[in-house]
Amino acid sequence: MAKTNATLSLTGRCGRDPEVKTFGNTTIAEFSVAHEQWSKQNGTETVWYRVKCFNKTAELVGQYVQKGSPVSVVGRLEFRTYQKKDGSQGHALEVAANEVVWFRAPESSDRPSGGNGAQQGGGYSYGGGGGNQTTYTDADELPF
Numbered sequence: 001m002a003k004t005n006a007t008l009s010l011t012g013r014c015g016r017d018p019e020v021k022t023f024g025n026t027t028i029a030e031f032s033v034a035h036e037q038w039s040k041q042n043g044t045e046t047v048w049y050r051v052k053c054f055n056k057t058a059e060l061v062g063q064y065v066q067k068g069s070p071v072s073v074v075g076r077l078e079f080r081t082y083q084k085k086d087g088s089q090g091h092a093l094e095v096a097a098n099e100v101v102w103f104r105a106p107e108s109s110d111r112p113s114g115g116n117g118a119q120q121g122g123g124y125s126y127g128g129g130g131g132n133q134t135t136y137t138d139a140d141e142l143p144f
Helices: 055-064
Strands: 007-014 019-023 026-039 043-054 070-083 089-102 124-126
Touching (some): 043 055
């Protein structure tokens, strides 16, 4: 069977504070994103996505993203199986993020906004690799 890559791009709000763990030299951040979508049958409904990111992206997400933060995630869908507490096999569909973009944190935040001191109160993006990155300081500037 051929292996396929499904890329997903979604924008929504972080549903919980990211949980950051380090295993040896690998850092992993896991969080959820609530995305609203519209359908003819149900109108607007909220779909929840589990997201994980790694290493430098995970460290920055753990530092600057919190519950309620608007985020945009680009990554690939991953299907995994795991063993439940009762011994049966469970299945999960997750987004392995290649890029995470976050915007202004809620006003009550104790955490600094933005990705560095030069972007106070603004947005930040980090994709983990070099190359050109576009940083948006306001959700109104997004190209979608």
